[in-house]
Amino acid sequence: xxxxxxxxxPESESRHDRRQQLIDATMEAIRQFGLSRVTVAKVAGLAxxxxxxxxxxxxxxxxxxxxxLKSIASSYEAALAGALDRARGAEEALVxxxxxxxxxxxxxxxxxxxxxxxxxxxxxxxDYLRIFGQREADMAKRIDALFEExxxxxxxxxxxxARAFDALIDSFWEACMADPDFDRDAARATxxxxxxxxxxxxxxxxxxxxxxxxxxxxxxRPAATSDGMLAAWTYRNAxxxxxxxETFIKRNWQLVGHVSExxxxxxxxxxDAAGERALVLRDDAGELRAFHNVCRHRxxxxxxxxxxxxxxxxxxxxHGWTYNLDGSLKNITAPDTFKGLDKSRHGLVPVDLEVWHGxxxxxxxxxxxxxxxxxxxxxxxxxxxxxxxxxxRGKRYRNEYDYNWKIIHDVDNEGYHVPMAHPSLxxxxxxxxxxxxxxxVVYSTGVVDERxxxxxxxxxxxxxxxxxxxxxxxxxxxxxxxxxxxxxxxxIYPDMLEFYMTVPIxxxxxxxxxxxxxxxxxxxxxxxxxxxxxxxxxxxxxxxxNLCKWLQEGVRSSVFPVDxxxxxxxxxxxxxxxxxxxxxxxxxxxxxxxxxLAALNEEMQAGRA
Numbered sequence: 001x002x003x004x005x006x007x008x009x010p011e012s013e014s015r016h017d018r019r020q021q022l023i024d025a026t027m028e029a030i031r032q033f034g035l036s037r038v039t040v041a042k043v044a045g046l047a048x049x050x051x052x053x054x055x056x057x058x059x060x061x062x063x064x065x066x067x068x069l070k071s072i073a074s075s076y077e078a079a080l081a082g083a084l085d086r087a088r089g090a091e092e093a094l095v096x097x098x099x100x101x102x103x104x105x106x107x108x109x110x111x112x113x114x115x116x117x118x119x120x121x122x123x124x125x126x127d128y129l130r131i132f133g134q135r136e137a138d139m140a141k142r143i144d145a146l147f148e149e150x151x152x153x154x155x156x157x158x159x160x161x162a163r164a165f166d167a168l169i170d171s172f173w174e175a176c177m178a179d180p181d182f183d184r185d186a187a188r189a190t191x192x193x194x195x196x197x198x199x200x201x202x203x204x205x206x207x208x209x210x211x212x213x214x215x216x217x218x219x220x221r222p223a224a225t226s227d228g229m230l231a232a233w234t235y236r237n238a239x240x241x242x243x244x245x246e247t248f249i250k251r252n253w254q255l256v257g258h259v260s261e262x263x264x265x266x267x268x269x270x271x272d273a274a275g276e277r278a279l280v281l282r283d284d285a286g287e288l289r290a291f292h293n294v295c296r297h298r299x300x301x302x303x304x305x306x307x308x309x310x311x312x313x314x315x316x317x318x319h320g321w322t323y324n325l326d327g328s329l330k331n332i333t334a335p336d337t338f339k340g341l342d343k344s345r346h347g348l349v350p351v352d353l354e355v356w357h358g359x360x361x362x363x364x365x366x367x368x369x370x371x372x373x374x375x376x377x378x379x380x381x382x383x384x385x386x387x388x389x390x391x392x393r394g395k396r397y398r399n400e401y402d403y404n405w406k407i408i409h410d411v412d413n414e415g416y417h418v419p420m421a422h423p424s425l426x427x428x429x430x431x432x433x434x435x436x437x438x439x440x441v442v443y444s445t446g447v448v449d450e451r452x453x454x455x456x457x458x459x460x461x462x463x464x465x466x467x468x469x470x471x472x473x474x475x476x477x478x479x480x481x482x483x484x485x486x487x488x489x490x491x492i493y494p495d496m497l498e499f500y501m502t503v504p505i506x507x508x509x510x511x512x513x514x515x516x517x518x519x520x521x522x523x524x525x526x527x528x529x530x531x532x533x534x535x536x537x538x539x540x541x542x543x544x545x546n547l548c549k550w551l552q553e554g555v556r557s558s559v560f561p562v563d564x565x566x567x568x569x570x571x572x573x574x575x576x577x578x579x580x581x582x583x584x585x586x587x588x589x590x591x592x593x594x595x596x597l598a599a600l601n602e603e604m605q606a607g608r609a
Contacts, residue, residue, distance in 0.1 A: 019057050019067075022047055026068040027110040035117035038065065072111050079106055080139075086557055090149040091202050094165075097143070098191045101169050102184045112177035140166060150199050161198050168194060230576050232560035233591035235404040235552070240586065240597060241507040244405075245274035247582050248486040251366035253374070255488055255499060256280050257307075258517060259358045260391045262288060266310040266325060268303055269360070273503050276364045278351050279303055281310065283325040290353035290362045296329065296346040297321050306396070314348075323348055358388030359499075371484075377438035378482055384471050385492055389519055393496065393530070396515035398503075401545065403552035405487065405504040406579070408512065411547050412489060413571035415444060421543050424536045427453040428461070429479060435571045440578075441483070442571055448477040457539075461532040466525045468494050485578060491537075495521075495529040498537075508552070 025047035029038045040061050044051045058064040083096035100106055140162070147162040168191060176182040196203045234240055256278060257269040268281035270293055277293035279302065295302050300318035303310070313330055314323040322331040327348035332338060352363040356371045375382075401408075411417070415433045419426050425433070429446030436443055453459040467476055471494060480492040488501030500514030518530065554560050565572060580587045584604035585597055592600050 018053070020071075022049070022054055022057055022064065023068045023071050024110075026064055027072075027114050030065075030068070030117050031110045031113035035065070040064070068114060072114055076100070076106055079103065082553075084142075088558060090146040091199075093146050094143075094150075094195060095192075095203075097169070098188060102172065102188055102191075104184070107173060107176050109177055109180055109182075112173045147198075150202055165191075165194065165198075228563040228576070229565065229572065230406070230579065230586060231562060231589050231591075232555040232557070234586050235406060235555040236507065237591060237597065238507045239592075239594070240583070241404075241504070243583055243585070243598060243601060244579075245504065246365075248579070249274040249504065250276060250364040251368070252486055253354065253361040253363050253371045253484065254278075255484070255501060256290075256360045256362055258390065258392070259288070259355060259360060259388065260517075261307065262360070264309070266312070267307075268310060269307050270303060270305065271362065274364070277301060278362045278364070279348070280353065280360055280362065281314075281325060285326075288353060288355065288360065289325075289327060290351040291327050291348035292351055294349065295319075295321055296348065297332070302348065357382065358390065375441060375482070375484065377441045378443055381443065381480060382482060382490070382492065384475055385497065386470055386519060387492075387497065387517075390497065390517040391520065393516035393518050396513065398511055398513045400505065400509060400511045401548065402509055403548050404508055404555070405502040405510040406575075407548050407551045407555075408502050408510060408544075409487070409575055410551060410572055411544055413442065413483070413575045414569040416566050416568040417547065421547060422540050424455050424458050424539045427455055427458045428536065435568065437571070437574060440485075442485075442574060443483060444481040444571075446479045448479065455536075457532045457535040461529060461536065464525050464532070465494065465529050466523065468521075470519075485575075493533060495526055495533060 022043060025043045026038065028046050029042045033042060038061065040051050040054050043064065044054050047054075054064065058067060080097065080100045083100050084093055087093040087096045143162045143166055144159055147158040147165070172182075172187045175187070192203060250273075254271060254273055256271040257280070261267070261269055262280065262282045265282055265284055265286065268279055271278045271280075272293075278290060279293035280288060280290045283289050293301050293303060295316040295318060297316065297319055300316055302314050302316045302321075302323065304317065310325065313325065316322070320333045321329070324330045327350065329343040329346045329348075332341070332343070335341070354361045354363075354371050356375065361371055413435070415435050418433055425446070429448050430451070432449065433446040434444060436445065448462060448465060450462060453462060465477065476494055478494065482490045482492065484490070484501075487503075488499060491498050491500065496516060496518040498514055498516040500512055503511040503513055505511055516534070576586075583601060585592065585601035587604075
């Protein structure tokens with residue numbers, strides 16, 4: 001397992017990153033001011049950099065503008081080429097063209113503004129034609145060929161229909177530039193309606209982005225075994241995502257924070273996931289309580305933000321309904337207008353709460369073992385760290401990424417990739433790294449060795465890591481990662497610890513939230529060790545984000561591999577097996593027809609399918 005880091009590295013961006021920062025600022029400058037009014041000073045101001053930095057990376061305004069146009073062109077060309085390479089036949093190729101042109105990374109107000117700015121201003125049109133012209137001509141020929149391939153009968157002019165399709169796509173670029181609330185779903189529906197009208201024997205069914213449903217009556221086949229990997233469709237299917245939220249996120253323990261963040265009466269933390277909202281606070285008696293963060297009047301949040309403090313009571317910001325810190329309803333506004341309302345029956349709705357080694361968890365629905373029972377197999381490993389006494393190290397973080405939540409854990413649940421993908425970790429603990437499991441609890445270990453390392457931060461960490469009196473000898477240089485199914489990890493080091501977990505947003509978007517904690521220790525060598533630890537983990541996090549991105553791209557491929565695993569990747573198999581045990585429909589090789597997935601899962605659970 002690897003981990004997300006809690007702080008930013010010092011200013012040390014690569015040349016490529018800085019150039020891209022300036023290109024992004026140039027796009028924004030063109031959007032705000034128009035092409036002719038862009039200046040180096042305006043670009044520098046939007047980028048938060050000096051004009052000297054701009055001139056260092058680009059030889060004046062003209063080069064900066066041209067490189068910006070080239071950047072948009074190359075991004076578009078790469079995305080389209082990749083999508084067309086994955087397409088199987090003319091039908092999927094046309095859908096791919098639609099999806100690429102409506103992808104928010106490709107088409108957005110900034111890119112559309114640059115595109116039209118270069119085309120619209122006469123002095124810049126030659127640059128536009130030189131960079132985009134041949135590409136557009138080639139694309140027009142490609143679309144013509146696709147329309148002809150789909151079998152225009154004698155009464156249809158394939159060329160004219162293809163040109164209308166091309167113009168329809170162009171109209172969306174213009175609309176996106178003019179309207180910040182441009183409706184991509186509606187635009188896609190218009191394209192699909194056009195294609196279905198032109199080719200009534202094709203584009204049938206409820207096609208999702210990047211997918212053509214050829215036969216709505218197609219039935220799925222059970223996989224040969226539930227022990228293999230998940231099929232690619234399970235990372236793309238919105239119906240399965242909804243079942244996952246009900247089955248895994250709502251019905252398993254979710255970390256809200258640490259008791260040290262709820263030190264005083266009235267202190268509170270909130271946590272939102274899977275459409276639910278939790279509020280944990282310390283009441284008048286000093287006890288922790290957990291409720292749905294939902295007012296019993298109209299459903300508003302009763303508190304705002306990720307954390308805060310209620311002085312004497314909880315006051316809903318919508319209509320002023322007031323609750324005691326034990327959740328009971330205290331007062332309502334205009335009580336005479338609510339005939340017969342019994343305040344004793346309308347307190348905040350409780351949520352299951354458990355504190356494990358100082359960590360505060362909630363469970364929105366269902367029943368099952370306590371967290372202490374669930375993690376009992378690793379109790380002997382975590383007990384020495386005195387986690388109930390740690391305090392936060394800085395603010396928490398929340399970062400959102402464009403991939404399915406399971407992708408992150410597929411990377412996280414195996415260390416087979418460490419030697420290749422994580423040079424810093426390989427130099428830190430090398431061949432000592434192990435992925436292990438005890439009675440269903442997965443954990444990983446690596447022992448920090450004393451060999452010299454090429455990376456400065458790793459080498460210094462090895463040299464400066466001190467001893468900690470509260471830890472036994474075999475924990476003094478141990479890096480320990482403990483997984484809490486289904487979506488979080490404790491990363492525990494001698495000098496500090498952190499948690500990180502996935503909070504799914506939708507089927508292809510996930511937030512990673514987490515934070516760092518440590519026992520109070522003012523020794524200089526401890527402060528330096530923690531700084532170096534953070535640098536190592538920042539590098540690891542950046543590497544993992546690339547791995548997740550590449551896997552997410554892979555699940556869209558028609559040749560996504562399954563069951564091609566090393567024995568060192570048994571953690572991935574274990575994770576998938578647990579998912580399939582609770583959601584049998586995830587065992588299927590083929591994607592079920594739209595609208596059938598929930599019922600099919602029930603049938604499989606009942607043994608009828």
